[in-house]
Amino acid sequence: MDKIASFTVNHLTLEPGVYVSRVDQDPTTGAVVTTFDLRLTAPNREPVMNTAEVHTIEHLGATFLRNHPVWAERIVYFGPMGCRTGFYLIVFGSCTSQEVLPLVRDMFSFVAGFEGEIPGAAPAECGNYLDQNLPAAQWWARRYLTQTLEHADEAHLNYPA
Numbered sequence: 583m584d585k586i587a588s589f590t591v592n593h594l595t596l597e598p599g600v601y602v603s604r605v606d607q608d609p610t611t612g613a614v615v616t617t618f619d620l621r622l623t624a625p626n627r628e629p630v631m632n633t634a635e636v637h638t639i640e641h642l643g644a645t646f647l648r649n650h651p652v653w654a655e656r657i658v659y660f661g662p663m664g665c666r667t668g669f670y671l672i673v674f675g676s677c678t679s680q681e682v683l684p685l686v687r688d689m690f691s692f693v694a695g696f697e698g699e700i701p702g703a704a705p706a707e708c709g710n711y712l713d714q715n716l717p718a719a720q721w722w723a724r725r726y727l728t729q730t731l732e733h734a735d736e737a738h739l740n741y742p743a
Contacts, residue, residue: 591741593625598730599738600679600686603670615658616677619741620686621668622726630666634715635722637662638700639693641708642719643669645701646692653685679739687731693723 587604601619608615623630631639640662647657658672673682696716703711730738 588619591619595742596621597624597737597742598622598668598726600683600731600734601739601741602677602679605676613674614676616673616675616682618671618673618679618682618686619663619668620671622722622730623667625665625667628667631722632715632718633666634713635718636666637710638703638714638716638719639669639722641700641702641714642693642696643689646689647671647685650685650688683731683734683739687727690723690727690731694720694727696720 598621599619601621603617603619605614605616607613640660644660647660648654650657653673656674658674660669660671662669671682671686700714700716702708703714705711
């Protein structure tokens with residue numbers, strides 16, 4: 583079996599950032615999609631996020647993205663990585679990290695400042711509705727904003743060689 587692309591990135595040197603993981607064209611429809619690696623922690627060198635805050639960021643992020651006035655129609659998917667070091671964002675069309683960076687900043691600003699009931703966190707709406715942690719999600723969102731997104735440069739936008 584061939585190794586998938588994300589496993590070829592050296593996770594020992596990977597830092598938090600916004601990376602294009604892959605650009606694919608669906609052979610049936612011809613639709614192009616871009617997958618982004620929104621990496622919040624340095625893999626294997628920093629603590630991972632707990633499931634409750636990952637779940638909260640997923641609910642808030644997906645709600646924000648699917649209601650965005652410009653990007654909503656381009657959003658295919660937003661969800662967590664199994665390793666709990668970040669999230670995948672998949673959008674229709676070919677797109678660069680630089681082009682999606684303002685959207686990612688806005689999304690994590692939304693999470694950092696969110697107040698109220700978490701969207702979709704009710705028994706009829708979610709399969710694990712009690713596994714939520716808004717304060718921890720906000721902490722991770724602020725950390726990603728201040729340590730990575732607010733000063734993102736080429737090192738935060740392109741996978742290391």
